[in-house]
Amino acid sequence: MADNQANDQQPQSMTSMLRTVNKQIDDSANLLRNQQQLLSQRGVNLPSGAIESLKAVKKRLQGLERNMTENQKELKSLRTLAITTALINGSQKTDEVLNQVMDEVVSLTGAERGYIMLKNPNTGELEFRVARGINQSDLNGSGGMVISRTIVNKVAETGEPVLTDNASGETEWQNANSIVGFNLRSILAVPLKTNDKVVGVVYCDNSLLQGLFTQSEMDVLNAFGNQAAVALENARLFEVTQSQLAEVTALRDRMMNLFKSIASGVLTIDREDEVLVCNQTMEDIAGVDGIIGMPIAEALPAATDALHDILSEVRSSQGQITRNLEYNRNGRTRYWTIIASPLRGEYDTQGVAMVIDDMTEQRESEYRLTEARRYLPEALVRNMATLDLTNIPSEEREITAMFADVRGFTSFSENLEPEELMRVINKYLTIASDSIGLFEGIVDKFMGDAVTGLFNTQLNPQMDHANRAVQAAMQLVLDLHAMHEVLPEDERLFYGIGVHTGEAVMGNVGGMGRKEFSALGDAPDVCKFLQEQAGPGEVIISQATFDLVANGWECERLDEHVRVKAGYEDVVCYRVVKRKKGTITSLIDDELLALLAEDDD
Numbered sequence: 001m002a003d004n005q006a007n008d009q010q011p012q013s014m015t016s017m018l019r020t021v022n023k024q025i026d027d028s029a030n031l032l033r034n035q036q037q038l039l040s041q042r043g044v045n046l047p048s049g050a051i052e053s054l055k056a057v058k059k060r061l062q063g064l065e066r067n068m069t070e071n072q073k074e075l076k077s078l079r080t081l082a083i084t085t086a087l088i089n090g091s092q093k094t095d096e097v098l099n100q101v102m103d104e105v106v107s108l109t110g111a112e113r114g115y116i117m118l119k120n121p122n123t124g125e126l127e128f129r130v131a132r133g134i135n136q137s138d139l140n141g142s143g144g145m146v147i148s149r150t151i152v153n154k155v156a157e158t159g160e161p162v163l164t165d166n167a168s169g170e171t172e173w174q175n176a177n178s179i180v181g182f183n184l185r186s187i188l189a190v191p192l193k194t195n196d197k198v199v200g201v202v203y204c205d206n207s208l209l210q211g212l213f214t215q216s217e218m219d220v221l222n223a224f225g226n227q228a229a230v231a232l233e234n235a236r237l238f239e240v241t242q243s244q245l246a247e248v249t250a251l252r253d254r255m256m257n258l259f260k261s262i263a264s265g266v267l268t269i270d271r272e273d274e275v276l277v278c279n280q281t282m283e284d285i286a287g288v289d290g291i292i293g294m295p296i297a298e299a300l301p302a303a304t305d306a307l308h309d310i311l312s313e314v315r316s317s318q319g320q321i322t323r324n325l326e327y328n329r330n331g332r333t334r335y336w337t338i339i340a341s342p343l344r345g346e347y348d349t350q351g352v353a354m355v356i357d358d359m360t361e362q363r364e365s366e367y368r369l370t371e372a373r374r375y376l377p378e379a380l381v382r383n384m385a386t387l388d389l390t391n392i393p394s395e396e397r398e399i400t401a402m403f404a405d406v407r408g409f410t411s412f413s414e415n416l417e418p419e420e421l422m423r424v425i426n427k428y429l430t431i432a433s434d435s436i437g438l439f440e441g442i443v444d445k446f447m448g449d450a451v452t453g454l455f456n457t458q459l460n461p462q463m464d465h466a467n468r469a470v471q472a473a474m475q476l477v478l479d480l481h482a483m484h485e486v487l488p489e490d491e492r493l494f495y496g497i498g499v500h501t502g503e504a505v506m507g508n509v510g511g512m513g514r515k516e517f518s519a520l521g522d523a524p525d526v527c528k529f530l531q532e533q534a535g536p537g538e539v540i541i542s543q544a545t546f547d548l549v550a551n552g553w554e555c556e557r558l559d560e561h562v563r564v565k566a567g568y569e570d571v572v573c574y575r576v577v578k579r580k581k582g583t584i585t586s587l588i589d590d591e592l593l594a595l596l597a598e599d600d601d
Helices: 002-041 050-089 094-109 136-140 150-158 177-182 215-261 280-286 301-317 360-372 378-382 409-413 418-438 465-484 522-533 543-549 587-600
Strands: 113-119 126-132 162-164 186-194 197-206 265-270 275-278 321-329 332-344 349-358 395-407 442-447 450-455 494-510 515-521 539-542 553-557 573-579
Touching: 094 113, 094 126, 094 197, 094 215, 113 150, 126 150, 126 197, 150 162, 150 186, 150 197, 162 215, 186 215, 197 215, 265 280, 280 349, 301 321, 301 332, 301 349, 332 360, 395 418, 395 465, 395 515, 395 522, 409 418, 418 442, 418 450, 418 465, 442 515, 450 465, 450 522, 465 494, 465 539, 465 543, 465 573, 494 522, 494 543, 515 522, 522 539, 539 543, 543 553, 543 573
Parallel strands: 494 539
Antiparallel strands: 113 126, 113 197, 162 186, 186 197, 265 275, 265 349, 321 332, 332 349, 395 450, 395 494, 442 450, 494 515, 539 573, 553 573
16 A cells, blocks of 8 residues: 555656646746847847747646646556456455445545445345445435436446536436436446446446546446456355355254264265265264274174175165164174165266164064063063063062962873973973963963962952953863873873962062062962862862852862961862853853863763
């Protein structure tokens, strides 16, 4: 800036010197004229042409002054154009560029006031953006000063500059109330154009001086306007780019937050089988960190073969597939469910996107439930998720217990090899546990060839527990007869079964290393004694159980009362014969009745 001011001062000082010399020439010419009159009175004349020579010198000096003034204006214009070139190469904001352009226009033209209007990119309407010498109220039309839109609209429509040195007196603008009313004299307006497209208008005027603007100012300002338009367009594009970058950054942040919140693993593979995208859930599932950019074979070595088959299938089918993947990692089998889709480019597949759910815990839980079904009723298994089996509080409650023991098993087992013995006994234990589970009882324990079942515990509360226990016992008798039809005669054994309803304390028993749910008290003790009174294929129940099931079951009272053991009262016993007619219609009763009749024969 200091260099520009120094350069401007040099031509100004030269112009000042020329004006001084011109004045001195005028003074000399006047002096010669006065001296010529005095000399003429004495008969002496000056050399011919002396005054004319001074006039000629003055004329030349005046021409030199005009040239220097014009050169000074041209130099100033060129410097202004250089400033706009700097604006073009800069990455300033639009408002900053507008203000600099407006300041240079006023400096370049010496206008009294001026403003810049830009076209709205959405509506195409001209809008005021920056002004000098004009208040905002005047721009809005609410102030005392009048703003002309006639010339501006013409420049915007035609793309050609307008120059007038006496606007209020020219016929063309007589219908423009603002020009006539404000008595505008000098007006200069040029378009702002980029790629031959008008994006705005620069307007400046003066109400005092006529002929302030010349063709030279118009040419310079027109060139300046073209460069300024480029600077404004660059600034606009820069702001648009910044806005788009901000949107992309915000979108990226939202995507990253979305990835973090997704419960499933997200994995994207490119055409070279390298990991492009991986969220934190996927890294947790895979058990590795920082796998983005790694080859899939290096990132997930244990699952490489299975993943390679999935990637090949997706690329060949060009459609979405769902596959289950099973592999071993660190000695534990992992189970994944994978939904894979191709990442399609404009012409070909760019890669594969996969959504992965780790089903290992679920599969292991299902396996545990499958194992639990061997011992627990289905209704209990379905509700295990709501039970804390490791922390069941002890509770005293009325239950019905069932005890079933194989008759004659000791002598039967003496002539069998151990493997054969286990094969046979497991068949009998299986149908016993199945019968208990069918009526939602709990298999309490297996004791050699004996099985105990519990009804109405904390784990399987039941209002009709006595009836369920008797049904389970009679179902076991029926199933034994059915199994005998396919067993060799030397493997046909019978259960003796006892059922009793009474009080028991229910809860977990055992130490820290191993616990089991069990019953202690009257009910399990008495039902074990009752099964000892039962013959092969018989179901013996106590008085307490009989009182609860008498309406549904036909029973025979045994003649003698029996004593369980010391501390117990004598127990009245009943043999269950069959279900009473009309209580339940089923084939079970008829088949059971027929089988029992055959045994009696």
